[in-house]
Amino acid sequence: MLEADSARAARQLLRARGLVALNVQAVLSGRARPGAGSVFGRRLSQTELSVLTRQLSSLLNAALPVADALNVLVEQSERQSLRELMAAIRTDVLGGSSLSAALARHPRQFPDLYRALIAAGEESGQLGAVLSSLADFIEERARLQQKISLAFVYPTIVTAVALLVVIGLLTYVVPQVVQVFTQTRQSLPLLTRIMIALSDFVRNEGWIVLLLVVGSGVVAHRALQVPALRLRWHRTILQLPVLGVLSRSINTARFAGTLSILVGSGVPILRSLQAAGETLGNEALRTRVTEASVRVREGFSLASALRKDDRGERGAAQSRLFPPVLIHLIASGEATGQLPQMLARAADMHAREAERRTLFFTSLLEPALILLMGLVVTLIVLSVLMPIIEINQLVH
Numbered sequence: 001m002l003e004a005d006s007a008r009a010a011r012q013l014l015r016a017r018g019l020v021a022l023n024v025q026a027v028l029s030g031r032a033r034p035g036a037g038s039v040f041g042r043r044l045s046q047t048e049l050s051v052l053t054r055q056l057s058s059l060l061n062a063a064l065p066v067a068d069a070l071n072v073l074v075e076q077s078e079r080q081s082l083r084e085l086m087a088a089i090r091t092d093v094l095g096g097s098s099l100s101a102a103l104a105r106h107p108r109q110f111p112d113l114y115r116a117l118i119a120a121g122e123e124s125g126q127l128g129a130v131l132s133s134l135a136d137f138i139e140e141r142a143r144l145q146q147k148i149s150l151a152f153v154y155p156t157i158v159t160a161v162a163l164l165v166v167i168g169l170l171t172y173v174v175p176q177v178v179q180v181f182t183q184t185r186q187s188l189p190l191l192t193r194i195m196i197a198l199s200d201f202v203r204n205e206g207w208i209v210l211l212l213v214v215g216s217g218v219v220a221h222r223a224l225q226v227p228a229l230r231l232r233w234h235r236t237i238l239q240l241p242v243l244g245v246l247s248r249s250i251n252t253a254r255f256a257g258t259l260s261i262l263v264g265s266g267v268p269i270l271r272s273l274q275a276a277g278e279t280l281g282n283e284a285l286r287t288r289v290t291e292a293s294v295r296v297r298e299g300f301s302l303a304s305a306l307r308k309d310d311r312g313e314r315g316a317a318q319s320r321l322f323p324p325v326l327i328h329l330i331a332s333g334e335a336t337g338q339l340p341q342m343l344a345r346a347a348d349m350h351a352r353e354a355e356r357r358t359l360f361f362t363s364l365l366e367p368a369l370i371l372l373m374g375l376v377v378t379l380i381v382l383s384v385l386m387p388i389i390e391i392n393q394l395v396h
Contacts, residue, residue: 005087012095044109046142048082050135057131066127067093085109098122113258113275120265130265137261141254144351148250151362155369162373167202169380174199177384188387195383227283234283238321242361249354251282252326255289257347264340270297288321302339303331325349 004010007024014021044052052073059069070090077083085106092102100119103110110118114134121130178196188196224230238244258279262272270293277289288306295305307327326346333342 005084005091008095009091046138046145049109049114050138050142052082053131053135053138057128057135060128060131066099099127113262113279116267116271116275117261117265120262120267124266126265133261133264137257140351141257144250144253144355147355148358151358155362155365158366158369158373162369162376165373166376166380167206169377170195170199170202171206174380174384175203189383189390191379192383192387195380231283231287234285238282238284242357246354246357246361247282248285248321248323249350249357251280251285252323253347253350253354254279254281255285255322256326256343256350260340260343260347263343269302273302285321301331301334303327303334306330323350 002010002013004013007026010024011021055073055076056069059072060066064072067090070086070093074083074086074090077086089099089102089106092105093099098119100115100122103115103118107115117130117134118127121127124130174195178192178199224233237247255276258276259272262275263269267275273289273293273296277286277293280286280289292302292305296302306322329342329346330339333339336342
């Protein structure tokens with residue numbers, strides 16, 4: 001038995017002793033299980049990846065060798081799973097692999113874009129600077145995603161509470177009160193009769209509605225797995241008034257930011273387009289980037305390839321897939337030799353635009369949900385109070 005970071009490291013240790021390993025197996029402690037607490041089976045969070053990249057950048061900029069910097073990360077990591085990951089990468093580097101090759105053995109933790117930038121930094125000899133830019137990029141993307149997610153938290157909570165309140169009133173309050181009026185055999189107002197029918201439907205057939213909603217969601221999810229249907233749906237999203245503009249801004253900021261850091265790090269333009277296109281969440285925009293890669297390979301400029309002003313049946317709609325501002329900034333960057341700077345400016349501009357539109361949309365959505373909830377509750381209360389008012393009038 002010997003201590004090593006991985007099976008490969010154990011074989012190297014045995015080979016150094018003049019031994020040939022026929023079989024190498026990991027010996028786990030009594031409380032450990034395969035995969036328990038291990039980071040190898042899941043992705044690193046944006047925060048973990050950002051902190052890890054920032055630390056590695058600082059160590060390399062301090063003129064530490066890659067192996068020594070990884071050793072520092074092993075010692076500084078608080079979680080056992082992260083220490084194991086860093087130790088495995090350090091072992092591969094000590095075995096003669098480059099850092100990008102060592103990271104390639106852990107594709108779930110380090111995506112293709114991350115590894116491409118590391119390889120570009122190694123080739124250019126600016127690994128520390130590339131890691132610093134990469135950490136900034138990851139932090140900025142995480143910040144934008146967090147702001148957009150938090151903006152929709154309150155409307156989601158209000159909607160869920162409103163649904164629960166309405167369902168509670170219809171299934172419990174309305175039936176209890178209506179029993180009193182049915183015993184008096186008086187003629188009930190139209191609003192009260194409608195609410196009684198709705199209450200009976202929710203109590204008796206509500207599960208059918210829930211089943212239909214869940215089934216529709218499953219069918220829609222499977223339908224979107226078909227490439228043609230997904231492409232058509234994503235094109236439709238881009239044409240919507242509010243959601244389309246927001247989706248285009250978010251995807252444009254992500255694409256421009258990724259392309260900026262790739263091109264600025266010395267990655268070839270075709271490889272950069274491929275990696276940047278994979279970060280897009282909209283299939284229509286991703287298809288446009290794939291087509292642009294082909295046109296760039298044929299000799300077109302990046303701006304003209306992304307513009308693709310083909311006036312076919314849907315040429316006008318297709319030519320607006322990417323915002324005109326992005327196309328103009330790319331053309332300006334290509335003309336002046338400052339493409340990475342112009343892409344970074346476009347990414348920042350569209351990130352701010354996405355953030356502004358998200359806050360504007362949610363600021364309108366919140367009072368609208370509150371008013372809608374108040375209207376529904378008011379109708380339910382009126383349906384209960386109207387028979388009581390009529391009884392009081394009859395008594396007087």
